[in-house]
Amino acid sequence: xxxxxxxxxxxIKYNPLxxxxxxxxxxxxxxxxxxxxxxxxxxxxSIGCEPCTKAVLPNQHEREGRWxxxxxxxxxxxxxxxxxxKDGKGDTEETQDLWVGxxxxxxxxxxxxxxxxxxxxxxxxxxxxxxxxxCQYSQGMEGSYAALAEEFKGSKNVQIAKFQADxxxxxxxxxxxLKSFPTVVLLPKKGGKFIKYPSERRDVxxxxxxxxxVAAEV
Numbered sequence: 256x257x258x259x260x261x262x263x264x265x266x267i268k269y270n271p272l273x274x275x276x277x278x279x280x281x282x283x284x285x286x287x288x289x290x291x292x293x294x295x296x297x298x299x300x301s302i303g304c305e306p307c308t309k310a311v312l313p314n315q316h317e318r319e320g321r322w323x324x325x326x327x328x329x330x331x332x333x334x335x336x337x338x339x340x341k342d343g344k345g346d347t348e349e350t351q352d353l354w355v356g357x358x359x360x361x362x363x364x365x366x367x368x369x370x371x372x373x374x375x376x377x378x379x380x381x382x383x384x385x386x387x388x389x390c391q392y393s394q395g396m397e398g399s400y401a402a403l404a405e406e407f408k409g410s411k412n413v414q415i416a417k418f419q420a421d422x423x424x425x426x427x428x429x430x431x432x433l434k435s436f437p438t439v440v441l442l443p444k445k446g447g448k449f450i451k452y453p454s455e456r457r458d459v460x461x462x463x464x465x466x467x468x469v470a471a472e473v
Contacts, residue, residue, distance in 0.1 A: 297310060305434055351388065364426060367418050453465075
């Protein structure tokens with residue numbers, strides 16, 4: 256997108272509601288009969304993607320329901336901030352891949368699909384991070400996930416792997432229910448469907464505790 260100034264890559268935003276309060280907006284919607292999301296009636300004041308949104312309590316700020324596990328100064332989904340450098344200029348450098356030169360095993364689409372289709376049993380429990388290298392939350396777990404892979408390096412029971420899902424998003428959505436990055440799933444050794452890692456805590460101890468609970472051989 257080329258803005259009016261700044262050259263290629265610049266981005267200009269205009270918010271027509273800047274001078275309107277929330278009350279004024281809702282009065283307009285009601286007077287004009289504008290359809291609204293039913294979740295607003297259930298306490299969801301600010302609505303985003305499913306994993307990043309929850310209802311808020313009375314007197315809480317509306318943004319308290321978004322990315323609630325993050326530091327208050329870092330609450331951003333990354334859609335707008337990921338390609339902007341600190342000096343305000345567009346970042347034209349190619350995003351580096353994650354977990355390069357680590358014990359995390361890269362999987363191709365064919366390899367991951369083959370593992371997913373092995374319903375009767377697999378050689379190992381395979382933990383797979385479905386990630387996007389430009390995503391700040393994928394980047395945020397790079398260190399802990401690499402450390403986890405190092406701990407299980409050479410294990411006959413557990414394999415720590417990665418799959419770049421942003422370039423095969425349709426496949427990741429249909430096969431693993433991908434909704435946001437990163438999504439971590441386990442393909443259990445005993446066979447059957449994948450098991451989604453349910454927590455936003457992505458440190459080594461949390462991963463190991465969960466693996467031990469769902470895969471007894473860990």
